Amino acid sequence: MSPNLPRQAEVVDRTEESPSTFTLHLRLTDGAPYRFDPGQFNMLYLHGAGEVAISIVAGDAQAGVLTHTIRALGRVTKGLQQLGVGEHIGLRGPFGQGWPMQQAQGRDLVIVTGGLGCAPAVSIVHHVLDQRTRYGRLSILQGVKHTDDLIWREQYAAWAQLPNTQVLLAADVAAPGWRGHVGQVTALFDQLELDAPRSSAMLCGPEPMMQAAAEQLHARGLTADAIFLSMERNMQCAIGHCGHCQIGPDFVCRDGPVFPWPRLRPLLGVRGF
């Protein structure tokens, strides 16, 4: 399959997650196999409008269905929001380096997400629940600005019931009845049941949050190379050609979006990179 050319995908189902967030369930119409790693992304193409980079939330190999959760922010994503079941789009991918799921086998996983950047993190949870015995304790820490921004509430509630799984939620601003923490997601670390030497952390969300989370987890005993971050940049080609996604020497589309923290640490938080 050429990374240069989209394949056709059909919308087989769609879910309204919030007024601005929706999920498309897509099936590739050419029937050719498609494999991805959690944390990788696709370029979704809306005819006549253009492409956007969207993280793959989940995939069902048997049914051949790929799930993408999208925020309607720009022209292309707003157009995608209008699509109905049976309509067609283009899809290139998967692209980039996903989460180090192989390397993390046998370890405890700490997933920290902030804002609405939770799709790459949810892909980890799906993967771990699929192969539950291969991983240790699973901790999911999700922070949002406002409780209204929290999508997948029921899913978080269901995960919290699973054995060997801890779910902690935080919101900067809480609506009445919120039972989670009020404040930043990093404040949840005090409640985290952490066995630092055998834990790997996977972070996604706003960079200041990831930077703070990485520093604090490191201070709590996680080794720097057991901390991973999923980065977001302007992506147009996804194949290391257009140059927009560069952070120093790295092309986020090709060398990321998931990076080991030590690789990014020197430039993380430096304005302009």
Next chain:
Amino acid sequence: MTATMPEQRFLPRESLQTLFDVLAERGYRTIGPVVLDKAIQYVELSDASALPTGWTDDQQPGHYRLTQVESPRCFAWANGPQAFKPYLNRSREVLWESRRDSEGNLEFVLPTPTDKPLAVIGARACDLAALALQDRHFLDQARDPGYAARRASLFSVAVHCTHPATTCFCVSTGDGPRATSGFDIALSELDDGYLVETSSDTGRALAAALPLQPADDEHNRAAAAEIDAVAQRQCRQLPSDDLRQTLFSRLDHPRWEDVAARCLSCGNCTSVCPTCFCHSERDQVELGGARSQHLREWDSCFSEGHGHLHGFQVRPETRHRYRQWLTHKLDSWHDQYGRSGCVGCGRCITWCPVGIDLTAEAHAICDDAIEPEDSA
């Protein structure tokens, strides 16, 4: 240098046209330098008389003027704003087309390459070095089909540089003035003709069709001396050909603010640079909407859109953008492509409207880091 010089033959000036004719016979579309809009530019040409005979240039930071002198030479100038990069990495290119039928099904089609093979006459060493870098970018990890097709057919006739501009510093980057690779045929221009050397089978086959004569010692000596003299004439240089770590360790240097106050963020430097590869992608829909072309167009790290993310601008200010340009060009390229992204062509200095000189900026930022004892 003279000792390792490959065997050369001589093409009398009056026979230069044969080179154009032989290329045309072999089906090449030939591009070469002409004077156009008061600058040396590379356009399609079939006649040696269209070459910029007797033209030479004066280049300074922010300054470019052509003047005519009494000389039979056609290549007595340093590079203008562009050479042949736009013929391989086009400023605008269709990447694919999306076709929608009446049922809403989409079909995606790559454009069929229809170009004739391309020959460039007058390629300079700096531009051939830049071509090698563009090759790595567009061919190595992910292959760009359009670039690959054009590149595979390229026939290049280099002309060793004997007329550097004051803005040139290819000697400092190790990329010139003599073209050492990446060409099929290379010429050394003398008053009465050209010394011809070949470096590929296609080049040798083509040279065999030229009315070449044995070169005499006088020709060889004169040509080598002219090229060697270039090194003496170049006054600019980078602090080192490897500024890795040096620039990134000085991201807070006050000079970044200083240059940002002068820079207009216009992107001229990036559009004339032969190694810059950034481009943006967008769709252009045909009337009726059934077909949409997915286009690529040159972009610049100085543009507003380059660092744009929803709700976040990675490089909001000029200082971020100039710092991205310089750290990428002189530092990150080493990690990406094993060498600096600068081939010393000097274009970004000449074509900067306010005359910003990247060698001066690099010195201001790096010198005291590299040679502490020399710092003032």
